[in-house]
Amino acid sequence: DGIPDEKQPGPYVRRISVEGGERKKATDEEMLDYYTKLIAGLGGKAKGLWNSAIAMVTRSGKSYTESFTRETILTSERSPRKTEGETLNSVQIDPSTGKYFTDLTKKEWLRLQSERERGYIKFFESHLDEL
DSSP: OOOOGGGOOTTOTTEEEOGGGOEEEOOHHHHHHHHHHHHHTTTSEEEEEEEEEEEEEOTTSOEEEEEEEEEEEEESSOOSOOOTTOGGGGGEEOTTTOSBGGGOOHHHHHHHHHHHHHHHHHHHHTTGGGO
């Protein structure tokens, strides 16, 4: 929320905006610097959404898609912890626990994963007759 359209990452989370409006593939540190400065300009916190999708194409050529959304809170304050391969976890807060994603317990993390997995399972179950 509050980020202008031209700075919305969309599918380009790792490709940050640089001078001239172009996008550059960023290192982990560049990503953290970019997003913390962006969020600091919004007062230090902003609501956000992660959108993900799944697609399936059958042998007969039919295609099916489903998208999923997860709410998050982005902050300009970094957690001292990092999650390998998920750089932005150290600047995201889980709305249901109020914790950084890097500080979630295994049980809390598994709860988030199971919510997403239920969506995937439901998607495939609804198309089993097409397989």
